[in-house]
Amino acid sequence: MHYWNGLDEVPADLGPTAVTIGNFDGVHLGHQEVLRQLAVAAVEHGCVAVAVSFDPHPALVHRPDSSPEMLTGVQEKINRLATTGIDALLMMRYSLDLAALTPEEFVLRCFVEGLNARVVVVGHDVRFGRDNTGSFETMVELGRQHGFTVVGVDDFGSDRRCSSTWVREALADGDVAAAREVLGRPHAVLGEVVHGAARGRELGFPTANLSQQAEGMIPADGVYAGWLTDGRGRRWPSAISVGSNPTFDGVQRVVESFVIGRPKEKVEDFDLYGQQVRVEFIERLRGMVAFEGIPELIRQMEEDVVRAKQSLGTDDPEHLDAWPIPAVEG
Structure with a gap:
């Protein structure tokens, strides 16, 4: 898996990409399903599969005194993402300046101009852009305007949607077996x-x-x-x-x-x-x-x-x- 620490490290000759976006804290089964579908979409469209994530976690920037405890460090997240079948990881430095971008400004800078996205694979609950005002419907509309297809991924999990919050709750209770079920690994x-x-x-x-x-x-x-x-x-x-x-x-x-x-x-x-x-x-x-x-x-x-x-x-x-x-x- 290629690793790019910022848009300036993305190769100019990368070619078209299939992209997803997320914090991926823990890289749990829900994340893994999105990444699996990203890899499939990349093959179908002849693209490079790229995951976009952030360091530090946005919560650490917006509410440092009350942010949730991170399940994994950055290196562990990189190691876990490398096992999912994607081709590359773009780690963007999260800052208040980045957070101030409107949904369209973010998509243009990162997906369109930075990654030449042809396919975007995201969950139906995706939020992005200033004040999290961008939604799945926003992404679909931006795709129509800027030439990429959007693939929606349904929630993963039977009784409860897999989430980093669920893993944190299990670990706080000492229920490492439950955490393992959501993560798909210890x-x-x-x-x-x-x-x-x-x-x-x-x-x-x-x-x-x-x-x-x-x-x-x-x-x-x-x-x-x-x-x-x-x-x-x-x-x-x-x-x-x-x-x-x-x-x-x-x-x-x-x-x-x-x-x-x-x-x-x-x-x-x-x-x-x-x-x-x-x-x-x-x-x-x-x-x-x-x-x-x-x-x-x-x-x-x-x-x-x-x-x-x-x-x-x-x-x-x-x-x-x-x-x-x-x-x-x-």
Whole structure:
């Protein structure tokens, strides 16, 4: 997939395009359906399939104090869009100047002059231009005036329309399984492994701690079964803790992953510090609670690991022995 960071990077000889537009936060199943239909339309019309998105998210510009938490960072969004079958992504810098363009001014600048659009594929609920005054009907009329066809995509989802809002609600409740159903894949947080308080190591459960600058919405506090992918692309089954460690009177929320199945004699084989890792959430095992003492906490952590292995289908000891073993420290 080609990536253009602004209209000035679009090749002058690009040729005709099929275009869609959206924030694509999370790249959920609804987004994927629009992008699938975009790719189909591009083939049918002999065009290049281009998705247009924005950085930062418009909500961060218009209402920075009350904007929703982003499901993914920019790089994760780019990575996800690259798997959808489109040919190119145009990332436009969102600003108040861009937001001030009328619907026609925006379409002329971006679709007609910038991308030589022949087909525009959008949902029937599309809004664009100054104060979101542009609608699907506006797009159809502009298409008549400027020579492009508009393809409308129906809402995707059975009981409820797939949306980024739905995913945020599920994650806020800790329902990562529901989020996975809307996304079509596990929700993930990406970040650098940093040094923590080392309590996990002292308790026999060393963890990889993510930096506070990690990208992606962090689910509700609790313990989860999931996967950690290290900077070399190796994937490990994990028991993941999200919270402020109430047993130790913690304050700051942290994401910690205990890699399952690591023989104690190989603890020093690998070092994840400084690596960018990906933490995927598969199932919530329990909420976060404060334990009365360390022995009770250790017993619960042992149970969490057993349940995580069962959830991930890695409870066969021979299967676990086959996993490479990284050393991670909390």
